[in-house]
Amino acid sequence: MDFLVFQYPMITLQACLDGILLGVLFALIAYGMALQWGVMNIINIAQGDLVILGGYIAYFMYLYGIHPAWGVIVAPVIMYFVGIAIYKLVINKVVDRDLFISILATFGISILFMQLMNFAFGADVVLANSGYGTTMLFDNNVVLPNSKIFSAFISIVFAVCLVIYMKKSKLGRAIRATAQNARAAKILGVNTEKVYAATFGINAALCGVAGALISITFTIHPYMGLPYTIRSFMIVIVAGLGNLPGVAMSGMGLGVFEEFADYILGTEFRIGSVFLLLVLILVYRRFKLSRKREYLK
Amino acid sequence: MNKNFILYAAILIFGLAAPFLFPAFKVQLSILCVLIVLATTWNIQGGEMGYNSFGNILFYGLGMYLCASVQVGMFFPLAEWTESGGEKTFVHTPTQFFQGMAVGLVVAAVVPTIVAGLIGYSILGLRGHYFAICTLGLGVAAGEISGGIEIIGAGQGFTTPPFPNVGSLEARGEFFYFLSFFTLVLTFIAVRSIYSTRFKLILNAIRDNEDKAEAMGIETMKYKIIGWMISAFFCGLAGGIMGGLVGYIDSTDVAFDGREMGVFMVLMAILGGKGTLWGPIIGATIFHIFKEGFWTFFLGWQYVALGVLIVVIVIYFPEGIMGWLREKYPERFGEVVDEKDRKAQVELK
Numbered sequence: 001m002d003f004l005v006f007q008y009p010m011i012t013l014q015a016c017l018d019g020i021l022l023g024v025l026f027a028l029i030a031y032g033m034a035l036q037w038g039v040m041n042i043i044n045i046a047q048g049d050l051v052i053l054g055g056y057i058a059y060f061m062y063l064y065g066i067h068p069a070w071g072v073i074v075a076p077v078i079m080y081f082v083g084i085a086i087y088k089l090v091i092n093k094v095v096d097r098d099l100f101i102s103i104l105a106t107f108g109i110s111i112l113f114m115q116l117m118n119f120a121f122g123a124d125v126v127l128a129n130s131g132y133g134t135t136m137l138f139d140n141n142v143v144l145p146n147s148k149i150f151s152a153f154i155s156i157v158f159a160v161c162l163v164i165y166m167k168k169s170k171l172g173r174a175i176r177a178t179a180q181n182a183r184a185a186k187i188l189g190v191n192t193e194k195v196y197a198a199t200f201g202i203n204a205a206l207c208g209v210a211g212a213l214i215s216i217t218f219t220i221h222p223y224m225g226l227p228y229t230i231r232s233f234m235i236v237i238v239a240g241l242g243n244l245p246g247v248a249m250s251g252m253g254l255g256v257f258e259e260f261a262d263y264i265l266g267t268e269f270r271i272g273s274v275f276l277l278l279v280l281i282l283v284y285r286r287f288k289l290s291r292k293r294e295y296l297k
Numbered sequence: 298m299n300k301n302f303i304l305y306a307a308i309l310i311f312g313l314a315a316p317f318l319f320p321a322f323k324v325q326l327s328i329l330c331v332l333i334v335l336a337t338t339w340n341i342q343g344g345e346m347g348y349n350s351f352g353n354i355l356f357y358g359l360g361m362y363l364c365a366s367v368q369v370g371m372f373f374p375l376a377e378w379t380e381s382g383g384e385k386t387f388v389h390t391p392t393q394f395f396q397g398m399a400v401g402l403v404v405a406a407v408v409p410t411i412v413a414g415l416i417g418y419s420i421l422g423l424r425g426h427y428f429a430i431c432t433l434g435l436g437v438a439a440g441e442i443s444g445g446i447e448i449i450g451a452g453q454g455f456t457t458p459p460f461p462n463v464g465s466l467e468a469r470g471e472f473f474y475f476l477s478f479f480t481l482v483l484t485f486i487a488v489r490s491i492y493s494t495r496f497k498l499i500l501n502a503i504r505d506n507e508d509k510a511e512a513m514g515i516e517t518m519k520y521k522i523i524g525w526m527i528s529a530f531f532c533g534l535a536g537g538i539m540g541g542l543v544g545y546i547d548s549t550d551v552a553f554d555g556r557e558m559g560v561f562m563v564l565m566a567i568l569g570g571k572g573t574l575w576g577p578i579i580g581a582t583i584f585h586i587f588k589e590g591f592w593t594f595f596l597g598w599q600y601v602a603l604g605v606l607i608v609v610i611v612i613y614f615p616e617g618i619m620g621w622l623r624e625k626y627p628e629r630f631g632e633v634v635d636e637k638d639r640k641a642q643v644e645l646k
Contacts, residue, residue: 043426093612099426100349104567105611107560112604114556119597226437226556233430272441278434279420286422 014142015259021144023255024152025210025217027248028159029228030235032206038241039179039199040095045106046086047232048225049113050204054079054211055220056121059128062215068128071212072154076205083204087197095196110225117222127219151213158209162202163244175199179242227271234278237285309482316474323470327542329585330477331535334484335558336565336577338531341488342524343563344571345497347504348421350525352432353532354559355439356413358552360405360533361540362449365457367404368397368541376448379455391461398541405537406530413529417522424507433555440553455546473542480538484531485578491527492574500524504572560607568610570619579618 029051036042044050057078058071090109094102132146166172177185178195186192214220235254239246254277261273316323335357342348369378373387389397416435423431449455460469491497499520502510511517536552546552561584569580587606591599616624 043430090608090612097615100429101611101615103349103426103429104560104563105608108604108607108611110604111556111560111600111607115600115604119601230430230434230437237427266445268445269442272438272445275434275438275441279431279438282423282427282431282434283419285427286419290422 010142011263015263016256017142017144018148019256019259020252021148021152021255022258023252024155024248025213025251026228026231026235026254027251028155028206029210030232030239030247030251031159031162031244032203032210033229033232034236034239034241034247035175035206036199036203037236039175040091040196041099042091042095042102043099043106043233044203045103045229046110046113046225047203047207048228048230049110049117050079050083050207050225051211051214051228052220052222052225053082053113053117054208055128055215056117056211057208058212058215059121059126059220062128068130068212068216069150071128071215072209075208075212077208079208079211080201080205083201083207084197086204087200091200092193092196110229114222114225121222123222125219125221126215128215130216145217147217151217154213155210158206159244159248162206171195171198227274230275230278234274234281238281312478312482315478316471320467320470323467323474324542325585325589327470327474327477328539329582330474330481331539331542332561332565332585333578333581334477334481334531334535335562336569336581337484337488338528338535339562340566340571340573340577341491341500341528342521343566344573344576345492345500345504346521346524347507348521348525349429349563350432350528351429351555351559351563352420352435353528353562354436354553354555355432356409356529356532357536357539357558358436358439358443358548358554359409359412360536361546361552362443362455363408363533364398364401364405364537365455365540365546366449367401368394368458371397371400379447379449389458389461391463394458394461397458402534402537406534409529409533409536410526413526414522417525418518421518421521421525433559436553436555436559440549440555443553444548449546454548454551457540457544457546459544460541473538477535477538477542480531480534487527487531489574496520496523501572564607564610567615567617570617570621570623573617573619576617576619583618 029047033044033047036044054071054075057075058068061071061074062068086109090105091102094105130147130150132150135144135146135149136142137144166176174185174190174195175198177188177190178192178199182192185195211220231254235247235250238250238253254274257277258270258274262270265273315326319326335353339350339353343350366375368389369375369387372389372393378387420428420431420435443449460472499510499515499517502513502515503517503521507517540546540552543551565581565584566577567580568584569578570576588599588603591602595602614621622629
């Protein structure tokens, strides 16, 4: 236990800034999660593994001498096709079925990806060094790596582009129509099968961007996927489906929470605290909803 | 009834003779017994009650840690034991070992049951996929947190007391085999008698439509918690035995192994057929044979195969073996089929 956090305001500030920059990344992943959940009614446990796969794409570019920041462009393109392939092979068979079936199926994909990555890239913790240096603020009391600022900036750019795309383009409108009512959209001539595939592809591409950014800012490891899935799930339930400002806010909130948990409880409890927070949020939600049900009685 | 009695007697005799028939597979057979217990008890709330949990691993891991801690802590200081890596500094005499094991197993069964009862009211109020994800979170959180606690070995693991020297080299395998086989028989009897009461009908009513069941005057929450507590009891027991069997407890790889054992339970029950008495038993047996075969002959590719297996089973085989048999031979399951219906179905196909 370390309560220095409360005695030195600079540490608090550092944790808050770190958390916000981290939270923007979480929000980007959660946006993809919300998209596929809203449109296809699928909770993708393999979300985090797609993120890590995107990270390895950037890492390999770094190994071959290309600056890993270009991974932000390359990873989503590759991941889009990976996403389409997953959709064609597995997801389109579970779309209309029980949610638990889709959870279990994507759990299988998650284990598969985890192991394939473990084979292909080894079980080491790696990071792609961007060489961006750091920014010092407030008399050198707060240290921010430039890569974190870069990653938050890129995340925001991608999120804004995607929001505009969903609002303006034909495919975006088709996706939103399918999310509202798949049957009605079908009657009005939307090819829902294509829409589903594109949605999953876009989600995977978003994961690819986030993964590339994570490989620059933090570290990646084949088994680190599940926490990202849980984080994005948590952000989506707190914000609600289709509430973009909410996703951004709760993403940043989660980031700040994690940084403080890291400082106060110690790094070994960081992931554990994320999972515990998930349980607490769900339990809180359950009591709130049950009270609402009682009013209806 | 008479036919069933012969069947049960045959299985019992086979089970008792198995360690002497296949002495090389004693450990595998014990693990099989534990897996069957896990699958069968998962089925109580996963299959019969419709609450698909990834979190039964919580009780399994809890039982594992509790049993080993009690077994050590009854005679030696626990902190020094974990620090020294266990076996070197302190040695259990046979009496101490068996005494500790007995008390440890009782604790391992009772405490998870109480935990399930305490958290049941909050967790079981969640529906559908929220319940699934919440229990998944519980399992992983337990693993991460227990990996940070010093007294039970933190990240470096916890060595359970080694089996004492009682003269025969075969004794360890036989002891654990009969222990797990006895647990299996106990579980089977308990589950079978539960399934023949009104309790099972209530669980099925909750699965089919919880709101309607509540409207019919069933206190659904009470029965859900009881169902979960029964699962927790046997999961804890199985965990305690497995801890002694493996001989080494690691927080995320052995005890709270949500990615492996937590999914195995679900998979075995689904493979055999959810919501049947024999389904999880058949599923666990087939799964274990498949798993061990793969682990032995394709070492390294086992998890890839596991991932593919999960996807294939879930997509193409969600009803499981018993479900498939039931569709094929409905008469054997005591269902009356109208000849016209069957013809219509054949024509449809």
